[in-house]
Amino acid sequence: MKKVCIQVERSFGEKLRLLLIDLDLLDSDYPITSEGQKLFLPIRFTIDDSMLSRLQRQTTSLTLVQRELTPQKHRPTNLTEILQDHIPAQFLPKIPHSLDVIGDIAIVELDEELTPFAQEIGQAILLLHNNVVAVYSKAGNIAGPHRLRALNHIAGELRTHTVHVEYGIRIAVDVANTYFSPRLSTEHNRVVELIQPGEMILDMFAGVGPFALLAAKRQPVTVYAIDINEHAIKCLKKSLELNQLAGEVIPILGDCRQVVEEQLSGQFDRVIMNLPHESIQFLDTANAAANPAGAIIHLYTITSEDNPLEKQKNQIITVLSRFRKAISIVNIRQVKQTAPYEAQVVLDVQIEGTKTTMTT
Ligand SMILES: C[S@@+](CC[C@H](N)C(=O)[O-])C[C@H]1O[C@@H](n2cnc3c(N)ncnc32)[C@H](O)[C@@H]1O
Numbered sequence: 001m002k003k004v005c006i007q008v009e010r011s012f013g014e015k016l017r018l019l020l021i022d023l024d025l026l027d028s029d030y031p032i033t034s035e036g037q038k039l040f041l042p043i044r045f046t047i048d049d050s051m052l053s054r055l056q057r058q059t060t061s062l063t064l065v066q067r068e069l070t071p072q073k074h075r076p077t078n079l080t081e082i083l084q085d086h087i088p089a090q091f092l093p094k095i096p097h098s099l100d101v102i103g104d105i106a107i108v109e110l111d112e113e114l115t116p117f118a119q120e121i122g123q124a125i126l127l128l129h130n131n132v133v134a135v136y137s138k139a140g141n142i143a144g145p146h147r148l149r150a151l152n153h154i155a156g157e158l159r160t161h162t163v164h165v166e167y168g169i170r171i172a173v174d175v176a177n178t179y180f181s182p183r184l185s186t187e188h189n190r191v192v193e194l195i196q197p198g199e200m201i202l203d204m205f206a207g208v209g210p211f212a213l214l215a216a217k218r219q220p221v222t223v224y225a226i227d228i229n230e231h232a233i234k235c236l237k238k239s240l241e242l243n244q245l246a247g248e249v250i251p252i253l254g255d256c257r258q259v260v261e262e263q264l265s266g267q268f269d270r271v272i273m274n275l276p277h278e279s280i281q282f283l284d285t286a287n288a289a290a291n292p293a294g295a296i297i298h299l300y301t302i303t304s305e306d307n308p309l310e311k312q313k314n315q316i317i318t319v320l321s322r323f324r325k326a327i328s329i330v331n332i333r334q335v336k337q338t339a340p341y342e343a344q345v346v347l348d349v350q351i352e353g354t355k356t357t358m359t360t
Contacts (some may be wrong), residue, residue, distance in 0.1 A: 003030055003069040005040035012059045013039040021059055021139055023037025030069045040067050082124040087117045099125065100182055103162025105175050106132045107151065113288050133157050136175065146229040147179040147207075147275075163242065167192075169213045172238040177231035179207045187335050187346065188214055191272065191298055194348075202226070202268040204256040204282065207276040209236035209249065216247035223249045224264060226256045256282065260289045269295050276300040276344050280312065283319045290351060299351045300335065304342040316349060327353035 007015050013032075019043060020026035030042035046064070047055075056062050076082045078346075079095050091114060099108040101179065106125050110118060122135040136151040143149070151160075160176035166185045173180045192214045199221045203212050206225035215223050227233050232255040240249060252259055271286045273279040279299050286297050299316065303309045313329060320327045331348040338344050 001069065002066045002294055003042050004046045005042050005065055007065045008039050008041065009060060010039050011032065012035045017041060019055065028072040029071050029074055031072045033067060033069065040065065042069060054299060072207060076128065079121065079124050082127055084122060086120045091117065095121070100148045101129065101132060102173055102175055102182055103164040104131055104133045105162045106135045107138060107175065108135065109138045118152065118154040119237045126156050134159050137173065148177065153174055166210060169217050170239060171208055171210055171213060172242065173208050174231050174234040174235055178229060178235055179232070183336055184210070185248040188245055192218055195221060195270065197221065199269045201266065201270045201272070203272045204286065205273065207232050209239060209251070212249045213239055213243060213271050216245040216249045217243060219247055223247065224252060225241050225249055226252045226254060226259050228255050257285050260285050264289055266292055271295060271297045273297060274300045276302045280315055283316065287320060287323045287351065292354045294352045297351065299349060301345055301347070301349045302338060302342060303345050309345060316347065320349070320351055323354060324351045325355055
């Protein structure tokens with residue numbers, strides 16, 4: 001069919017394309033075509049002379065022409081667009097706008113009312129995200145000692161193992177049997193940027209090892225990575241085969257309290273404590289693992305109205321003062337919002353020399 005297009009020199013094509021998108025004038029149902037050095041951008045409706053001269057001021061000489069064009073297959077850009085003909089209109093506002101993609105697996109949170117349409121939503125996610133091959137919906141909160149969440153398979157391959165890439169490292173993850181959140185990537189990187197070459201690092205709650213792997217990828221360091229979940233340690237061992245590291249990661253399956261007491265006391269420059277609901281209860285273990293001369297502890301916790309940050313800061317200082325001559329909280333950062341009045345927070349705590357007599 002004949003379609004009105006704006007003809008422009010190729011060198012001005014991109015500038016004009018962005019301008020037309022801004023003005024909601026570009027008709028994406030039709031292709032942009034070319035002939036020699038000329039481009040033809042299809043527009044949604046014909047424009048008057050004043051609009052044409054406004055566009056000319058922004059770019060260069062433009063002309064309106066008619067071209068014979070065939071509509072192109074429209075690629076949907078969001079889930080609602082794909083699902084509008086498949087689920088009743090009253091449920092469309094409940095369709096999620098975000099999801100977690102771990103490797104090639106997507107995990108989505110569905111409102112209860114969308115449960116009967118879970119498979120359609122899963123298929124729509126597969127259609128929208130070329131890199132996704134399996135889709136699961138969340139079937140509960142993260143819970144239990146291994147910090148896992150039940151999942152329902154809703155579309156694609158029935159597979160929970162994948163490899164996620166974060167800051168250039170390849171991380172093996174089993175989404176059903178290990179904890180991993182792509183939303184922590186900035187935090188993993190923040191901590192690793194603080195690390196100096198040669199450091200001895202202990203990751204007390206390593207999970208599949210994102211802190212440990214990234215640290216050892218960037219620097220010649222030694223990282224002991226402990227986790228109580230055998231699936232997490234299996235994944236970490238697999239990741240060690242997938243990455244070329246500058247440093248060394250030593251995975252240990254076990255309870256960090258016992259492991260530190262039996263084999264790892266007094267040797268670490270940096271201790272990572274990422275078990276937000278319980279970290280404070282493990283501070284004595286972190287202190288025992290830390291170098292007697294001094295160390296940095298990255299402690300993750302959850303703050304809420306019932307458990308405010310100030311109270312937790314006092315608790316941390318009280319516990320560590322029993323063992324150390326000086327303690328300073330050098331940085332506090334909100335990692336993510338976890339509920340309306342609840343957030344995950346990290347405190348970077350510097351501890352100095354050990355006390356010879358411990359106060360109780
Ligand atoms: C929130 S996840 C942290 C994962 C990881 N640090 C990350 O950034 O992805 C907490 C991990 O601590 C492990 N865990 C819980 N209690 C433990 C303990 N007493 N000793 C060692 N690991 C433990 C769980 O199995 C889980 O993998």
